[in-house]
Amino acid sequence: xxxxxxxxxxxxxxxxxxxxxxxxxxxxxxxxxxxxxxxxxxxxxxxxxxxxxxxxxxxxxxxxxxxxxxxxxxxxxxxx
Numbered sequence: 001x002x003x004x005x006x007x008x009x010x011x012x013x014x015x016x017x018x019x020x021x022x023x024x025x026x027x028x029x030x031x032x033x034x035x036x037x038x039x040x041x042x043x044x045x046x047x048x049x050x051x052x053x054x055x056x057x058x059x060x061x062x063x064x065x066x067x068x069x070x071x072x073x074x075x076x077x078x079x080x
């Protein structure tokens with residue numbers, strides 16, 4: 001899982017620099033408590049169909065018009 005380093009940290013013989021992101025397996029996260037922040041993966045909403053986007057909006061309880069275009073649905077989900 002990708003994490004952002006909050007302060008310079010030596011871990012397993014490697015220096016992890018503050019502000020950088022690294023792929024560190026979840027099983028090691030407890031060793032780095034307070035020193036890392038999880039990075040949420042970006043979702044490529046454009047890869048989804050309009051119907052799939054509508055399902056995502058429904059699950060989040062976000063209202064939209066049935067006549068909305070795909071770009072409008074993506075905007076409602078917080079995408080570009």
